[in-house]
Amino acid sequence: MKFFVDTADVAAIKELNDLGMVDGVTTNPSLILKSGRDILEVTKEICDMVAGPVSAEVVATEAKDMIAEGLKLVKIASNIAIKVPLTWAGLTACKAFASEGHMVNVTLCFSAAQAILAAKAGASFISPFIGRLDDINLDGVQLIEDIRTIYDNYGFKTEILAASIRSVNHITDVARIGADVITAPPSVIKAMANHPLTDKGLEQFLKDWAKTGQSIV
Numbered sequence: 015m016k017f018f019v020d021t022a023d024v025a026a027i028k029e030l031n032d033l034g035m036v037d038g039v040t041t042n043p044s045l046i047l048k049s050g051r052d053i054l055e056v057t058k059e060i061c062d063m064v065a066g067p068v069s070a071e072v073v074a075t076e077a078k079d080m081i082a083e084g085l086k087l088v089k090i091a092s093n094i095a096i097k098v099p100l101t102w103a104g105l106t107a108c109k110a111f112a113s114e115g116h117m118v119n120v121t122l123c124f125s126a127a128q129a130i131l132a133a134k135a136g137a138s139f140i141s142p143f144i145g146r147l148d149d150i151n152l153d154g155v156q157l158i159e160d161i162r163t164i165y166d167n168y169g170f171k172t173e174i175l176a177a178s179i180r181s182v183n184h185i186t187d188v189a190r191i192g193a194d195v196i197t198a199p200p201s202v203i204k205a206m207a208n209h210p211l212t213d214k215g216l217e218q219f220l221k222d223w224a225k226t227g228q229s230i231v
Protein backbone atom coordinates (compact mmCIF):
# COMPACT_ATOMS: atom_id res chain seq x y z
CA MET A 15 0.00 0.00 0.00
CA LYS A 16 1.34 3.40 -0.95
CA PHE A 17 1.16 6.38 1.40
CA PHE A 18 0.47 9.81 -0.04
CA VAL A 19 0.40 12.82 2.29
CA ASP A 20 -2.60 15.11 1.88
CA THR A 21 -1.06 18.52 2.55
CA ALA A 22 0.89 21.42 1.08
CA ASP A 23 2.80 21.91 4.34
CA VAL A 24 6.40 21.39 3.27
CA ALA A 25 7.77 20.90 6.80
CA ALA A 26 5.17 18.22 7.58
CA ILE A 27 5.94 16.40 4.31
CA LYS A 28 9.69 16.56 5.03
CA GLU A 29 9.29 15.03 8.49
CA LEU A 30 7.45 11.98 7.10
CA ASN A 31 9.55 11.79 3.93
CA ASP A 32 12.76 11.59 5.98
CA LEU A 33 11.29 8.44 7.57
CA GLY A 34 10.56 6.91 4.17
CA MET A 35 6.80 7.15 4.74
CA VAL A 36 5.95 9.25 1.69
CA ASP A 37 5.22 7.67 -1.68
CA GLY A 38 3.51 10.79 -3.02
CA VAL A 39 1.61 13.95 -2.12
CA THR A 40 -1.86 15.26 -2.87
CA THR A 41 -2.84 18.91 -2.75
CA ASN A 42 -6.05 20.76 -3.54
CA PRO A 43 -7.07 24.45 -3.68
CA SER A 44 -8.10 24.41 0.01
CA LEU A 45 -4.73 22.97 1.06
CA ILE A 46 -2.90 25.58 -1.04
CA LEU A 47 -4.92 28.28 0.73
CA LYS A 48 -4.05 26.75 4.11
CA SER A 49 -0.33 26.74 3.21
CA GLY A 50 -0.40 30.47 2.43
CA ARG A 51 2.02 29.76 -0.44
CA ASP A 52 2.02 30.36 -4.20
CA ILE A 53 0.81 27.16 -5.93
CA LEU A 54 3.64 26.99 -8.45
CA GLU A 55 6.37 27.65 -5.87
CA VAL A 56 5.13 25.30 -3.17
CA THR A 57 4.36 22.53 -5.66
CA LYS A 58 7.88 22.80 -7.11
CA GLU A 59 9.37 22.58 -3.61
CA ILE A 60 7.32 19.45 -2.87
CA CYS A 61 8.23 17.85 -6.22
CA ASP A 62 11.93 18.43 -5.54
CA MET A 63 11.62 16.70 -2.16
CA VAL A 64 9.37 13.73 -3.00
CA ALA A 65 10.18 11.21 -5.72
CA GLY A 66 6.61 9.92 -6.24
CA PRO A 67 3.55 11.54 -7.81
CA VAL A 68 2.55 15.00 -6.57
CA SER A 69 -1.05 15.91 -7.41
CA ALA A 70 -1.71 19.53 -8.36
CA GLU A 71 -5.31 20.46 -9.06
CA VAL A 72 -6.75 22.52 -11.91
CA VAL A 73 -9.39 25.09 -11.00
CA ALA A 74 -11.00 25.78 -14.39
CA THR A 75 -14.42 24.29 -15.07
CA GLU A 76 -14.29 24.03 -18.88
CA ALA A 77 -12.22 21.25 -20.46
CA LYS A 78 -10.13 23.51 -22.68
CA ASP A 79 -9.24 25.76 -19.75
CA MET A 80 -8.44 22.73 -17.56
CA ILE A 81 -6.12 21.50 -20.30
CA ALA A 82 -4.32 24.86 -20.42
CA GLU A 83 -3.89 24.84 -16.63
CA GLY A 84 -2.79 21.21 -16.57
CA LEU A 85 -0.17 21.80 -19.25
CA LYS A 86 1.25 24.60 -17.12
CA LEU A 87 1.23 22.43 -13.98
CA VAL A 88 3.08 19.52 -15.63
CA LYS A 89 5.91 21.89 -16.51
CA ILE A 90 6.67 22.20 -12.76
CA ALA A 91 8.28 18.75 -12.60
CA SER A 92 8.17 15.29 -14.16
CA ASN A 93 6.38 13.80 -11.12
CA ILE A 94 3.26 15.99 -11.35
CA ALA A 95 -0.10 14.20 -11.51
CA ILE A 96 -2.71 16.60 -12.85
CA LYS A 97 -5.76 16.56 -10.62
CA VAL A 98 -9.12 17.12 -12.32
CA PRO A 99 -12.62 17.00 -10.83
CA LEU A 100 -15.01 14.20 -11.71
CA THR A 101 -17.16 16.23 -14.08
CA TRP A 102 -17.70 15.61 -17.76
CA ALA A 103 -15.24 18.44 -18.50
CA GLY A 104 -12.76 16.85 -16.08
CA LEU A 105 -13.09 13.49 -17.81
CA THR A 106 -12.53 15.16 -21.19
CA ALA A 107 -9.36 16.80 -19.86
CA CYS A 108 -8.32 13.49 -18.27
CA LYS A 109 -8.55 11.70 -21.60
CA ALA A 110 -6.51 14.44 -23.30
CA PHE A 111 -3.79 14.39 -20.61
CA ALA A 112 -3.64 10.58 -20.47
CA SER A 113 -3.31 10.39 -24.27
CA GLU A 114 -0.22 12.62 -23.97
CA GLY A 115 1.25 10.32 -21.30
CA HIS A 116 0.58 12.56 -18.29
CA MET A 117 -0.47 11.14 -14.91
CA VAL A 118 -4.01 12.17 -13.98
CA ASN A 119 -5.72 11.99 -10.58
CA VAL A 120 -9.50 12.25 -10.93
CA THR A 121 -10.79 13.75 -7.71
CA LEU A 122 -14.12 14.38 -5.97
CA CYS A 123 -15.36 10.84 -6.73
CA PHE A 124 -18.41 9.82 -4.72
CA SER A 125 -19.82 6.83 -6.62
CA ALA A 126 -18.74 3.60 -8.30
CA ALA A 127 -20.31 4.81 -11.55
CA GLN A 128 -18.04 7.87 -11.51
CA ALA A 129 -15.04 5.63 -10.84
CA ILE A 130 -15.85 3.52 -13.92
CA LEU A 131 -15.87 6.64 -16.09
CA ALA A 132 -12.51 7.79 -14.70
CA ALA A 133 -10.94 4.41 -15.51
CA LYS A 134 -12.37 4.51 -19.04
CA ALA A 135 -10.92 8.03 -19.47
CA GLY A 136 -7.43 6.71 -18.64
CA ALA A 137 -6.99 8.09 -15.11
CA SER A 138 -3.85 7.00 -13.30
CA PHE A 139 -5.64 7.50 -9.96
CA ILE A 140 -9.25 7.70 -8.84
CA SER A 141 -9.83 9.58 -5.57
CA PRO A 142 -13.02 8.47 -3.77
CA PHE A 143 -13.64 10.79 -0.79
CA ILE A 144 -14.58 8.47 2.03
CA GLY A 145 -14.73 10.96 4.91
CA ARG A 146 -17.11 13.29 3.09
CA LEU A 147 -19.45 10.35 2.36
CA ASP A 148 -19.38 9.37 6.04
CA ASP A 149 -20.16 13.03 6.88
CA ILE A 150 -23.55 12.66 5.16
CA ASN A 151 -24.22 9.23 6.73
CA LEU A 152 -23.21 7.23 3.63
CA ASP A 153 -20.54 4.53 3.72
CA GLY A 154 -17.21 5.70 2.32
CA VAL A 155 -15.38 2.44 3.01
CA GLN A 156 -18.11 0.51 1.16
CA LEU A 157 -17.46 2.68 -1.90
CA ILE A 158 -13.79 1.64 -1.87
CA GLU A 159 -14.89 -2.01 -1.71
CA ASP A 160 -17.30 -1.54 -4.64
CA ILE A 161 -14.68 0.15 -6.80
CA ARG A 162 -12.08 -2.55 -5.95
CA THR A 163 -14.52 -5.26 -7.07
CA ILE A 164 -15.43 -3.48 -10.28
CA TYR A 165 -11.85 -2.59 -11.25
CA ASP A 166 -10.76 -6.18 -10.57
CA ASN A 167 -13.70 -7.58 -12.57
CA TYR A 168 -12.51 -5.76 -15.67
CA GLY A 169 -8.77 -5.40 -15.08
CA PHE A 170 -8.86 -1.60 -14.96
CA LYS A 171 -5.36 -0.32 -14.24
CA THR A 172 -6.44 2.93 -12.53
CA GLU A 173 -5.15 2.97 -8.96
CA ILE A 174 -7.67 3.45 -6.15
CA LEU A 175 -6.45 6.38 -4.03
CA ALA A 176 -8.60 6.44 -0.91
CA ALA A 177 -8.98 10.14 -0.02
CA SER A 178 -10.70 12.32 2.55
CA ILE A 179 -9.34 10.06 5.27
CA ARG A 180 -10.19 11.19 8.77
CA SER A 181 -9.06 8.35 11.03
CA VAL A 182 -6.63 5.48 11.50
CA ASN A 183 -9.59 3.08 11.14
CA HIS A 184 -10.25 4.46 7.66
CA ILE A 185 -6.69 3.50 6.71
CA THR A 186 -6.85 -0.04 8.08
CA ASP A 187 -10.34 -0.57 6.61
CA VAL A 188 -9.30 0.39 3.08
CA ALA A 189 -6.02 -1.52 3.44
CA ARG A 190 -8.04 -4.67 4.18
CA ILE A 191 -10.10 -4.07 1.05
CA GLY A 192 -7.03 -3.52 -1.12
CA ALA A 193 -6.99 0.20 -1.92
CA ASP A 194 -3.77 0.83 -3.85
CA VAL A 195 -2.99 4.13 -2.15
CA ILE A 196 -4.20 6.20 0.78
CA THR A 197 -3.81 9.92 1.08
CA ALA A 198 -4.13 11.25 4.60
CA PRO A 199 -3.21 14.33 6.62
CA PRO A 200 0.17 14.03 8.40
CA SER A 201 -1.61 13.96 11.79
CA VAL A 202 -3.59 10.83 10.85
CA ILE A 203 -0.50 9.05 9.50
CA LYS A 204 1.38 9.85 12.73
CA ALA A 205 -1.59 8.69 14.82
CA MET A 206 -1.14 5.20 13.33
CA ALA A 207 1.74 4.72 15.79
CA ASN A 208 -0.44 5.35 18.84
CA HIS A 209 -1.79 2.65 21.13
CA PRO A 210 -2.66 3.04 24.84
CA LEU A 211 -1.19 -0.39 25.63
CA THR A 212 2.11 0.68 24.06
CA ASP A 213 2.16 3.75 26.32
CA LYS A 214 1.18 1.70 29.38
CA GLY A 215 3.72 -1.03 28.66
CA LEU A 216 6.52 1.46 28.08
CA GLU A 217 5.73 3.27 31.33
CA GLN A 218 6.02 -0.01 33.26
CA PHE A 219 9.24 -1.04 31.54
CA LEU A 220 10.82 2.34 32.32
CA LYS A 221 9.76 2.15 35.96
CA ASP A 222 11.25 -1.35 36.31
CA TRP A 223 14.40 -0.34 34.46
CA ALA A 224 14.96 2.57 36.83
CA LYS A 225 14.81 0.09 39.73
CA THR A 226 17.66 -1.99 38.23
CA GLY A 227 20.00 0.99 38.61
CA GLN A 228 21.63 0.02 35.27
CA SER A 229 22.37 2.08 32.14
CA ILE A 230 22.95 0.81 28.62
CA VAL A 231 25.33 3.52 27.44
Ligand code: E4P
Nearest residue numbers: 020040041042146177178179
Ligand atom coordinates in the same frame (compact mmCIF):
# COMPACT_ATOMS: atom_id res chain seq x y z
C1 E4P B 1 -7.71 14.34 -1.80
O1 E4P B 1 -6.92 14.38 -2.70
C2 E4P B 1 -8.23 15.52 -1.10
O2 E4P B 1 -7.20 16.50 -1.10
C3 E4P B 1 -8.57 15.27 0.34
O3 E4P B 1 -8.34 13.94 0.73
C4 E4P B 1 -9.86 15.86 0.80
O4 E4P B 1 -10.03 15.58 2.17
P1 E4P B 1 -11.10 16.34 3.08
O5 E4P B 1 -12.46 15.79 2.76
O6 E4P B 1 -10.68 16.02 4.49
O7 E4P B 1 -10.98 17.80 2.74
